Amino acid sequence: MTEALRKLGERALALVEEAGGIALLALKVIGALVPPRLLRVGAAGLRLVAPSREVRNPPRVPPLSGRELLRNLDKMGVSSLPIVALTAFFTGGIMVIQSGIFVKRFGAQGLLGWGSGYAVFREVGPILIGLMFSGRVGSNNAAELGTMTVTEQIDGLRALAIEPVRYLIVPRVLAMVISMFCLLIVGDLVAVGGGMLFGKLLLGVEFSSFYYSLRDNLRPWDFLVGVIKASVFGLAISLTSCHFGTAVKGGAVGVGRAVNDAVVAAALAILISDYLLTLVLR
């Protein structure tokens, strides 16, 4: 009993430590996103009240690496487009098949577009695309950063007087949030297309009927809820994968463990944040 409690306590402590590490990383990312011009204004103000050497001569903050951001947008966002489109296409189809039972029973062809669209836009689309993105991009990111950590590339950056969070992490976080935002929009469109096609093929619902049902019954807010959720999921995936990637200890075994932890943590973060957002964004 005591042993079980001790292990439980250890796991709880480890969980809190990881959550703290992710929160700390989030704060560092926010700090790095403060424009250098604002920092200079702040330093000028501080000069009056705290004339230390750091304040008198604030270090030059290099701009965020646009090249890194573009590289990551291409690698994470553009490259994920085919798999996300495929997922979304069949998600639209699945929604139609699930709704088909009721459509047939109640002759509610006119509600098919609304039903499948509502589910895809608000819930199924963001979650499935988020999980797919986490499996493809989050795991890759954790592995890449983990390998960079164990091969001293992160230390190499610091030795060159380059802040790894600003240079490596911030572009990845931005790229993942922007990618999820854009992928969700594309995914929603493809899912609607898939829903229309499967609705016609399986249930004989006309394209126009599906379209008007969608247009007349859904609000822009339903679509926006999904976009907000996807962006939050992108943030969650980026922070968990970057945290576990840069906290790797050991060699290849440590990298493998980091990838595993990153994917599990991202899935948990997606489901928990989805629950909270669903409560808030009704």
Next chain:
Amino acid sequence: MTRSFSGETVLAGIDLRVDRGETWGLVGPAASGKSVMLKTLCGLLPPDAGAVVVDGEDIAAATEERLMLVRARFGMLFQNNALFDFMTVGDNVAFPLVRRGGVEPKEIRARVSARLRAVGLAGTEDKFPSELSGGMRKRVGIARAVIARPDIVIYDEPTAGLDPVTTQKVYDLLARERDATGATVVVVSSDLDALLRFVPRVGMIYQGKLRYDGPAKKARDADDPVVRQFVRGDIEGPL
């Protein structure tokens, strides 16, 4: 300075002074704390106690912002080279200049070509580190470490895994760089013969202590039997 990891003491009260423009070598058995000492010297690892003073400034007590400024004066070659594998060789070598700013792209390209030519790797700008051999990667690492003309250069195992001819070429290269820049150089190497020819003064670390710090030529005849055995490579002895 002292430094421990998980309760195990790696550096147990190291007291060392390296003067400006001096070349100092460090040797010691595997896992004796050589790399930890180098990382502590350039502020990558803070010591648990003690001070690391660079030009009158204690970097052990400095803020991260100050540390960045101090580190900009260092060039470092890591044991695993630490080349960024998502960048080409040219981008790797140019990286310190690009990120620090103030140098025109044309000037950067010219300096990268010159550095790569100096390390015998002319024309490899567009290759990726994974396309190079171990010795070539090491030379790229050296080019990157010195391209910004740092005041202090730290080389961690610059010849590990290299054949004797390449080893000598690398040390010739380090000597040329040192003579051209007048930088302060700290080198860790397991290749004792080549290192002792390169450095006028050498230290030996063992069980967290600096057991020897003196002329490289006299290390073979040191009073300490541990140092003598290690430098001579004798099988019999206290090690």
